[in-house]
Amino acid sequence: MIRIIIIFMRLTLQECLATRKDCSGIGQILPFSDILELCKAAHEAAPSKLLYVILPKGKDYEGGLYSFDGKELVLLSDDEETRYTMELYPKLNRKDIMDLEELIDVGLIWQYLSLKAESIGLGVSQRARGPKKIEKLINSLTDQDQVCLYSVAVREDNDDTVLQGTSEPLQKQLEDGSYLLNTPECYENRAFYQGVYKGVSLDSAIYKQIEKRDQNNKMLHEISQLLWACEGENDHSTHGNRDNLEKNGFGRVHASGCAGYAVYPIILVKNLSNLPKGAYVYNPVGFSALKRWIKVDSSIYYDHYLQKYSSENLFDDVKEKFDIDCSHFMILLCIDRKKPCSGFMHRKIMDTTNWAEVEAGMALAGLQLQANALGLDWKKKIISSPDDSNYRELFQLDFAETSTNKMARALVDLPKNNNHLSLIGNLIPTVLFYTK
Numbered sequence: 452m453i454r455i456i457i458i459f460m461r462l463t464l465q466e467c468l469a470t471r472k473d474c475s476g477i478g479q480i481l482p483f484s485d486i487l488e489l490c491k492a493a494h495e496a497a498p499s500k501l502l503y504v505i506l507p508k509g510k511d512y513e514g515g516l517y518s519f520d521g522k523e524l525v526l527l528s529d530d531e532e533t534r535y536t537m538e539l540y541p542k543l544n545r546k547d548i549m550d551l552e553e554l555i556d557v558g559l560i561w562q563y564l565s566l567k568a569e570s571i572g573l574g575v576s577q578r579a580r581g582p583k584k585i586e587k588l589i590n591s592l593t594d595q596d597q598v599c600l601y602s603v604a605v606r607e608d609n610d611d612t613v614l615q616g617t618s619e620p621l622q623k624q625l626e627d628g629s630y631l632l633n634t635p636e637c638y639e640n641r642a643f644y645q646g647v648y649k650g651v652s653l654d655s656a657i658y659k660q661i662e663k664r665d666q667n668n669k670m671l672h673e674i675s676q677l678l679w680a681c682e683g684e685n686d687h688s689t690h691g692n693r694d695n696l697e698k699n700g701f702g703r704v705h706a707s708g709c710a711g712y713a714v715y716p717i718i719l720v721k722n723l724s725n726l727p728k729g730a731y732v733y734n735p736v737g738f739s740a741l742k743r744w745i746k747v748d749s750s751i752y753y754d755h756y757l758q759k760y761s762s763e764n765l766f767d768d769v770k771e772k773f774d775i776d777c778s779h780f781m782i783l784l785c786i787d788r789k790k791p792c793s794g795f796m797h798r799k800i801m802d803t804t805n806w807a808e809v810e811a812g813m814a815l816a817g818l819q820l821q822a823n824a825l826g827l828d829w830k831k832k833i834i835s836s837p838d839d840s841n842y843r844e845l846f847q848l849d850f851a852e853t854s855t856n857k858m859a860r861a862l863v864d865l866p867k868n869n870n871h872l873s874l875i876g877n878l879i880p881t882v883l884f885y886t887k
């Protein structure tokens with residue numbers, strides 16, 4: 452195992468994804484201009500959403516609770532400060548049943564903030580526990596009934612090392628229905644580790660500053676990059692209990708409550724080079740789960756792949772059902788509500804209500820940002836009434852669930868806590884993402 456210290460700042464989008472981890476360091480006082488930059492990046496994820504920000508006392512600003520509307524921070528109260536760099540809570544009006552779109556927005560905001568913090572050498576911690584004191588303060592100041600879902604704080608990165616997997620790659624013959632995806636661009640030829648990777652700046656991806664390009668020739672390469680940015684993993688090599696891996700900060704490119712990942716991407720293909728039409732589930736942990744590289748036909752690849760679960764043309768039925776203008780492929784984000792923080796101790800200290808939906812927003816953020824970086828024109832459709840039983844037949848989710856759990860049981864390096872790789876409940880469709 453080689454330890455490599457990241458010493459550069461203003462990382463690209465792909466570098467932020469490759470180094471993203473949950474941080475537990477202390478707070479760091481930033482200049483007001485940097486705080487404003489973090490807030491603007493988070494607000495760009497959901498421009499209509501008012502944000503509440505809690506700051507410590509800085510050199511050029513007061514500590515307290517602020518509101519942010521996309522332009523300026525307005526001090527609401529100095530009764531509450533934070534010991535972290537900042538805390539952020541999107542405005543949410545309390546409802547008996549929270550709207551899916553509202554929950555997706557929370558996840559989008561958190562992931563945009565997480566990557567922006569990563570780009571300037573900080574980190575983010577996200578926990579499935581509601582901050583009741585902050586919620587009470589906000590409601591007393593605004594005379595509204597709002598709810599703060601869980602907590603998110605920008606903090607110092609307490610361990611700025613990245614682990615590069617150096618173990619001998621697993622030898623593997625691909626079986627029928629398995630399609631190996633391309634290596635994420637930042638890992639190709641180990642450019643990321645050699646300090647020579649030239650990716651797309653995070654701000655360019657956030658603010659859609661990339662020139663759009665011709666998309667007539669849909670390639671598997673694009674799918675590989677999108678799915679990795681959505682639900683893929685960091686490069687690492689380890690053995691044993693998967694919990695230990697992710698407690699030390701390495702794992703998926705987006706956060707999750709206690710590493711209980713609840714999002715499952717499905718791709719519906721009609722016209723894509725190198726990939727037959729049909730429906731596929733994405734396997735982000737690959738064939739080995741605890742190693743990141745695989746050798747197929749004497750070539751070494753990053754280990755993630757698609758598994759076909761249906762050869763039927765679901766694409767046209769879905770396109771008609773949702774009135775979508777799309778010719779090549781769609782990515783459907785499904786969730787397992789029983790999955791996040793599923794351990795006994797986690798359930799005692801964490802509130803997992805709505806966490807899976809929020810996590811779908813975090814995964815969607817990766818799709819959006821990577822699509823911007825690739826110069827793709829994209830759209831998304833939040834699925835209304837996601838619990839409609841008709842969707843099970845439309846997306847053939849029974850077959851998708853069977854395929855997912857079969858893959859989890861067939862891993863070569865099976866982790867001790869294999870339940871983190873298997874479905875616990877049923878798949879619920881939340882978001883359709885597609886290119887124009």
